[in-house]
Amino acid sequence: MTMRKTLLAIGLAIGLSPAAFADGEQFIPMTSYRVGPYAAGGTGVFGGFIDYINLINARDGGVGGVKLTYSECETEYKTDRAVECYERLKGEGPSGASMFNFVATGPVYALLERSVTDKIPLVSIGYGRADAADGRVFPYVFPLMTTYWSQNTAKIRFIGSREGGMDKLKGKKIVNLYHDSAYGKETLPILEAQAKKYGFSLVSIPVPAPGNEQQAQWLQIRRERPDWVILRGWGIMNPTAIQQAARVGFPRDHMVGVWWAGAEEDVIPAGDAAKGYIAAGLNPAGDQFPAVQQIKELLYKTGKGNMNDPARVGSIYYNRGIVHGVLNVEAIKVAQDKFGHRPLSGEEVRWGLEHLNLTHERLKELGVDGLLPPMKTSCLDHEGQAPVIFSQWDGRKWNVISEHVDTDQALVRPLVEESAAKYAAEKGIKPRDCSQEM
Structure with a gap:
């Protein structure tokens, strides 16, 4: 041979x-x-x-x-x-x-x-x-x-724009619900830096992989009564989180996912509970x-x-x-x-x-x-x-709802x-x- x-x-x-x-x-x-x-x-x-x-x-x-x-x-x-x-x-x-x-x-x-x-x-x-x-x-x-660090600065800028300006973040509470892995933990330092810079309180809550069990985490979120939830999920963790948010009455239009929590496969399994959910994006949908x-x-x-x-x-x-x-x-x-x-x-x-x-x-x-x-x-x-784009799920498709949001390199690059x-x-x-x- x-x-x-x-x-x-x-x-x-x-x-x-x-x-x-x-x-x-x-x-x-x-x-x-x-x-x-x-x-x-x-x-x-x-x-x-x-x-x-x-x-x-x-x-x-x-x-x-x-x-x-x-x-x-x-x-x-x-x-x-x-x-x-x-x-x-x-x-x-x-x-x-x-x-x-x-x-x-x-x-x-x-x-x-x-x-x-x-x-x-x-x-x-x-x-x-x-x-x-x-x-x-x-x-x-x-x-x-x-x-991920840069993306999170764009995400906080997007949330700031929704609140009427970055100065309006002071005194707000944001929950960071994250996949308990190297991927999920990657943004903890930058979120802490942003919380200090803008004056919002940050509550980080891990979810063990694969993420299909989140009842305890969402009970904690209900007790915390945050203004926004950042979903740093992956796979089954994402539709599970969206469904749990609906069960505890947290508004999905105040949930912002990472781009690994912003695909059709992340929202369709959650059904009507996903309507209004927002996610960051590297790219839009469409052919x-x-x-x-x-x-x-x-x-x-x-x-x-x-x-x-x-x-x-x-x-x-x-x-x-x-x-x-x-x-x-x-x-x-x-x-x-x-x-x-x-x-x-x-x-x-x-x-x-x-x-x-x-x-x-x-x-x-x-x-x-x-x-x-x-x-x-x-x-x-x-x-x-x-830059980063943000899209919202309307129950059938993703719709881009932002211009390209620049990342905060003045904060990120020194870190x-x-x-x-x-x-x-x-x-x-x-x-x-x-x-x-x-």
């Missing part, structure tokens, strides 16, 4: 796609979760992500003439499984893994140091470790668009975007779409997968412009991620203007500081740099000099 056939047999044995071993292609691992309590998010995001990759191949012939290939590895949204998938997939393809998108905070924490050693970027779009926005200390982590229309035409009409339920195309989670595809593919294109039109290493793709510049003009060219806002990364800023510097000191890391980076 030839070496190639041996590798192919091994790949099939562990559930990897044969395309992962094709020569001359750019390999993107898909560490998805299609089973388990968080499968609704996983199937939607990775379905949209894979459809966008296949669109680029079908419509454009790949990136710079280089076809894109991928293999899925099921993580079940478990950190240990995600780490196993990382080890399985990091060396595949002609030049190794381009980057990893776990769509889960735990694996990002677990692989921070290993990714630097392996020189493979960890792309955490709208999630993960917020201080990784400081690229001087975290050269291989990219919490693109908006970190009106040219790239999504092209996916429908080129993939779904020919039976090549990734979603088992085509009705989910254009949903919040699906469109978030398109956002993942856009940012990953654009990083490859930018890196190709520097290193050549060939399969690139993770180290080379890292350069592309650090030099993204998505203008309105570029987003229009890609057919996604309005699906995500303009953003730009650099050595110093691995986030891009994109990012302070936390990153502390991490660097603990790990003996010498921060990069960004003035020397080109």
Whole structure:
């Protein structure tokens, strides 16, 4: 048996796609979760992500003439499984893994140091470790668009606007109902800083995973009588929280969810109780975007779409997968412009991620203007500081109810740099000099 056939047999044995071993292609691992309590998010995001990759191949012939290939590895949204998938997939393809998108905070924490050693970027779009926005200390982590810390400043600004101004937050009470995990705990420092800055009282209440038991938490919320509830949930925790809010009489139009609590799958199971509920967003719902229309035409009409339920195309989670595809593919294109039109290493793709510049003009060219806002990364800023939108559920669909709300970088960035510097000191890391980076 030839070496190639041996590798192919091994790949099939562990559930990897044969395309992962094709020569001359750019390999993107898909560490998805299609089973388990968080499968609704996983199937939607990775379905949209894979459809966008296949669109680029079908419509454009790949990136710079280089076809894109991928293999899925099921993580079940478990950190240990995600780490196993990382080890399985990091060396595949002609030049190794381009980057990893776990769509889960735990694996990002677990692989921070290993990714630097392996020189493979960890792309955490709208999630993960917020201080990784400081690229001087975290050269291989990219919490693109908006970190959880930044998003929470936009969320408090949105609540302030609803109250008639930020000064009206003084004396208000906000409950932070959060998933008791690394993901859920990530925003505790920034919320405490905002409470101090604006004078509102903060009550943080954890919910053990998966979150289908919340009676005690909502009894506490009823006793606290807050003005607003921030729902930092995930999976079944979200419709459960909305239903419990209705049971104790808390108004859903005073609940604001994180973007992992703001998809159709988070509200439809809650029925009429979800009407009026509000959530932050990385992206809106809808299939009106040219790239999504092209996916429908080129993939779904020919039976090549990734979603088992085509009705989910254009949903919040699906469109978030398109956002993942856009940012990953654009990083490859930018890196190709520097290193050549060939399969690139993770180290080379890292350069592309650090030099993204998505203008309105570029987003229009890609057919996604309005699906995500303009953003730009650099050595110093691995986030891009994109603004946040807010949508409200009317019982049938999500309606955008805000302009793009800017994040409060005057508050966030000093905390990012302070936390990153502390991490660097603990790990003996010498921060990069960004003035020397080109």
